[in-house]
Amino acid sequence: MGALGFAATKTGHLGPTVMRSIDRGQTWQAAQRPPAFAKAPEGAQGRSVDHTFWLTPGHRDEANAWYADTSP
Numbered sequence: 001m002g003a004l005g006f007a008a009t010k011t012g013h014l015g016p017t018v019m020r021s022i023d024r025g026q027t028w029q030a031a032q033r034p035p036a037f038a039k040a041p042e043g044a045q046g047r048s049v050d051h052t053f054w055l056t057p058g059h060r061d062e063a064n065a066w067y068a069d070t071s072p
Contacts, residue, residue, distance in 0.1 A: 008052035008068065016049045018068060035068040047072075 005021040007028070017034035021027060040046030049070045058065030 006055050006066070008055060010051050016051050016070065018052060018055065018066070035070050 003022075003024050005025055007019045007021075008016070009019050010016045015034075018031040019028040020031065021029075035049050035052055037047040037049065050072060052068045052070050054069035056067050056069075058067060
């Protein structure tokens with residue numbers, strides 16, 4: 001297996017998401033759960049993620065967890 005890599009992206013059809021590569025960037029896969037806010041209740045204005053600017057792994061007790069700083 002090659003080096004693991006992550007990238008924050010913003011695409012027209014998927015919106016902001018996180019991509020992962022396990023082969024030094026030759027191929028990329030979108031996150032199964034991209035950064036997003038919970039759905040707003042009926043009639044309420046929801047929040048949205050415009051872009052992701054920082055990725056950091058979770059604590060060692062949080063296996064497979066990553067945190068994404070987003071804007072707004």
